[in-house]
Amino acid sequence: MGTTETLAISAVNHWINGKPVAATSGRSGIVTNPATGAVIAQVGFASEEDVNLAVATAKTAALDWRTTPLSRRAEVMFRLRNLIVEHREQLAEIISHENGKTRADALGEVARGLENVEFACGVPNMLKGGYSEQASKGVDVYQIRQPLGVVAGITPFNFPAMVPLWMLSNAIACGNAFILKPSEKVPSSSVFLAELAKEAGVPDGVLTLVQGDKVAVNRLLEHPEIKAISFVGSTPVARYIYETATRNGKRVQALGGAKNHMLVLPDADIAMAADAAVSAGYGAAGERCMAISVVLAVGNVADPLIEAIRERVRCIKVGPGNEPSNEMGPLISREHRDRVASYLDAALAEGATLPVDGRLDPATTGDGYFLGPSLIDNARPGMRCYDHEIFGPVLSVVRVDTYAEALRLINENPFGNGTAIFTQNGGAARQFQFDVEVGMVxxxxxIPVPVSYYSFGGWKSSLFGDLHMYGPEGVQFYTRSKVVTSRWPNPGASKVDLGFPQVR
Known part of the structure; x- marks a missing residue:
């Protein structure tokens, strides 16, 4: 167990009606610093009654917020954007302290989340409807988009600021009240964002936080006043969220897991491909749903590529994220670190080789949850390291003879989140984007994460629901359309007509 620093431990509460509210369940969890194993906070877990209070408060707030002029909502979002810019260093420090990311990686997360707030500042333009004059004689037809009411988001540990900003920015700008259930492993970033939102002018109750575990999640999924659920996490949980919430009549977007392949053709620049594989495979200790976890090396490119990756891995400095010289921090927990490390033994037992073994001497890492970059060669389908989403700093190389063989492996994989191709051949790249059955290429x-004015999401078992996250599809998700058919005739021309309405 990690050490407990009594004086450093803080209490993390709910955020309801614009202020901290203590949990009533009597249950709680601990938050640790992954770099040291020290307990740094205690988070109270919501009871069903806590969730009911949060929803009731949000419902009342939503009634007023939806009548707020679009220009006013945009003004509030712009102030939130400026406050996040002003406090980005403090927010990054919280992320690093609870998640373990390096300062540079945490600042990058804040920057990408900030893009979504900036996109939401354009809400007046995004909510413009359509108008057709004289659709029939004296009849006009127009379409408007209206908020859903109370909506909720359930977010993961690996992006404690960015993913909440993916959701709450559009949800609130579109006129909804948003309830966030952040990961209990990293709860403090969301509280900080809620405080900034209040300072920016987001009315009390429009942004609510409920801390907790499955009790809170299940109540959110079942509560009749919640109209939509957004989720990012593992595929088994995403499937559960989707099935439970849709069974309770809710709109759902649930992003699941990934097994992202990077295809390297023989004509690729080896140095560029190696830089990319190392950056995308080991950044954030591999705890990204868009991390590259499999390199498909075509033909004779494998040996020079593996050697180039090994050279780069040797230079990566692993250690606490708050030390500026470190490039990769710890994993989120001891249990997760040990689970990821177990894939290395399994790969060897199943016939793969291990050019780089990232298991570190505990004497050099203390109680932190560290695992260095690891590289598996001669992986193949059927091995645990290939079939499972590892979610850690483990990169597997699969040797293939042809582009067609590589494409088949990608398309047969149950996940379809992200993929990449490295080549100097424009025709091959264009063919790949046409052929591959993956949502982000x-x-x-x-790491092809779309900018904020596009939308994020994969295919197959990486997404449950019809609409992707943030961007234009996010606006569509948090609103519903209404079509109005209008006529202002001369009362003297009115008559009874039992026939089906026609364009005349």
Missing amino acids: GINVP
Whole structure:
């Protein structure tokens, strides 16, 4: 167990009606610093009654917020954007302290989340409807988009600021009240964002936090006043969220897991491909749903590529994220670190080789949850390291003879989140983007996370629901359309007509 620093431990509460509210369940969890194993906070877990209070408060707030002019909502979002910019260093420090990320990685997360707040500042333009004059004689037809009411988001540990900003920015800008259930492993970033939102002018009750575990999640999924659920996490949980919430009549977007492949063709620039594989495979200790976890090396590219990756891995400095010289921090927990490390033994037992073994001497890492970059060669389908989402700093190389063989492996994989191709052949790249059955594709770009004015999401078992996260599809998700048919006739021309309405 990690050490307990009594004086450093803080209490993390709910945020309801614009202020901290203690949990009533009597249950709680601990938050640790992954770099040291020290307990740094205690988070109270919501009871069903806590969730009911949060929803009731949000419902009342939503009634007023939806009548707020669009220009006023945009003004509030712009102030929130400026406050996040002003406090980005403090927010990054919280992320690093609870998640273990390096300062640079935490600042990058804040920057990408900030893009979504900036996108939401354009809400007046995003909610413009359509108008057709004289659709029939004296009849006009127009479409408007209206908020859903109370909506909720359930977010993961690996992006404690960015993913909440993916959701709450559009949800609130579109006129909804948003309830966030952050990961109990990293709860403090969301509280900080809620405080900034209040300072920006988000009315009390429009942004609510409920801390907790499955009790809180299940109540959110079942509560009749919640109209939509957004989720990011593992595929088994995403499937559960989707099935439970839709059974209770809710709109759902649930993003699941990934097994992202990077295809390297023989004509690729080896140095560029190696840089990309190392950056995308080991950044954030591999705890990204868009991390590259499999390199498909075509033909004779495998040996020079593996050697180039090994050279780069040797230079990566692993250690606490708050030390500026470190490039990779710890994993989120001891249990997760040990589970990820177990894939290395399994790979060897199943016939793969291990050019780089990242298991570190505990004497050098203390009680922190560290695992260095690891590289598996000669992986193949059927091995645990290939079939499972590892979610850690483990990169597997699969040797294939042809582009067709590589494409088949990608398309047969049950996940379809992200993929990338490295080549200098434009025709091959264009063919790949046409052929591949994956939702986000990078061409010489290893982590193709869309900018905020597009939308994020995969295919197959990486997404449950019809709409992707944030961007234009996010606006669509948090609103519903209404079509109005209008006529202002001369009362003297009115008559009874039992026939089906026609365009005349």
